[in-house]
Amino acid sequence: MKQPKAQRKTKTSPPRIVGLIGCGAIGTVLAEAIARKLIVCDELTVYDVDTAKAQQLKKSLRFPVTIAASFDELLERKPTVIIEAASQQAAKDYAPRIVAEDIALIVLSTGALLGLNVDLSKVYVPSGAIGGLDAIASAALAGIDEAVLTSRKNPRAFGLDNQEVKLVYEGSAEEAVQRFPREMNVAATLALAVKPAKVKVQVLSDPAVQRNTHEIKVKWRFGEMLLRFANDPHPENPHTSALAAWSAIKLLKTLLET
Numbered sequence: 001m002k003q004p005k006a007q008r009k010t011k012t013s014p015p016r017i018v019g020l021i022g023c024g025a026i027g028t029v030l031a032e033a034i035a036r037k038l039i040v041c042d043e044l045t046v047y048d049v050d051t052a053k054a055q056q057l058k059k060s061l062r063f064p065v066t067i068a069a070s071f072d073e074l075l076e077r078k079p080t081v082i083i084e085a086a087s088q089q090a091a092k093d094y095a096p097r098i099v100a101e102d103i104a105l106i107v108l109s110t111g112a113l114l115g116l117n118v119d120l121s122k123v124y125v126p127s128g129a130i131g132g133l134d135a136i137a138s139a140a141l142a143g144i145d146e147a148v149l150t151s152r153k154n155p156r157a158f159g160l161d162n163q164e165v166k167l168v169y170e171g172s173a174e175e176a177v178q179r180f181p182r183e184m185n186v187a188a189t190l191a192l193a194v195k196p197a198k199v200k201v202q203v204l205s206d207p208a209v210q211r212n213t214h215e216i217k218v219k220w221r222f223g224e225m226l227l228r229f230a231n232d233p234h235p236e237n238p239h240t241s242a243l244a245a246w247s248a249i250k251l252l253k254t255l256l257e258t
């Protein structure tokens with residue numbers, strides 16, 4: 001996983017072009033942050049397989065947006081950074097080509113990275129719907145004995161209507177992201193941070209929670225950690241937490257402005 005590198009713009013610097021793959025819930029929050037100048041960039045180019053989504057996003061923004069008709073067209077714009085906010089399949093399909101072009105890549109669909117043969121040193125992973133990964137990755141260098149992720153969501157998120165807490169999955173992060181490709185990117189993000197240790201994942205359908213709740217317990221060589229995140233689901237897309245979009249905004253800001 002790559003750490004952000006300072007990139008200050010000078011008078012002679014090339015334009016800072018942001019490429020966005022996926023104009024859904026996360027892509028929209030991110031593009032709005034650019035339009036509101038929370039992130040300083042010169043141009044936004046977007047690509048979505050669903051052209052209507054790209055057009056809708058462009059129409060909603062008071063900021064110049066170029067719509068790429070294809071992934072190849074997006075690459076031809078030579079963006080400074082590309083953000084994948086589409087799907088695990090999109091990350092698998094596009095990441096190798098983006099990395100080969102030496103373009104900085106931010107991946108939201110982190111589940112795709114677990115089984116992908118790509119140079120991860122060129123890929124930036126935002127903390128997504130969780131956090132504290134700096135501490136966890138530090139502990140991983142000394143040695144992690146146990147890492148457990150317990151995720152609770154309202155039964156609606158799983159299309160269930162259980163009245164009591166129900167265990168819907170228990171196992172590895174690798175399997176969790178395959179079983180719940182839209183829900184369990186957090187397991188992949190954590191798995192990348194704790195390497196070479198493995199994450200034990202529990203997914204619970206819990207009628208008592210309205211927020212997407214992720215609890216992380218880590219036992220490591222010199223102590224223990226307990227982190228808990230309770231995220232409001234995104235109003236447009238209940239699979240997604242707003243924190244995931246804001247973590248990508250923060251990372252993009254660091255890459256472009258620091």
Ligand SMILES: NC(=O)c1ccc[n+]([C@@H]2O[C@H](COP(=O)([O-])OP(=O)(O)OC[C@H]3O[C@@H](n4cnc5c(N)ncnc54)[C@H](O)[C@@H]3O)[C@@H](O)[C@H]2O)c1
Pocket residue numbers: 021022023024025026027047048049050053084085086087088089090107108109110127128129130181182183185186189237239240241244
């Ligand atoms: N890292 C995290 O913690 C975290 C948290 C939430 C969501 N996510 C992931 O981020 C991704 C985006 O989430 P979202 O809520 O914005 O999803 P969304 O469904 O609201 O939007 C995804 C958009 O991407 C487009 N798309 C899908 N496949 C594409 C492809 N191959 N090429 C181009 N466009 C494509 C879709 O048409 C859609 O407009 C998802 O994979 C989601 O699982 C990660």
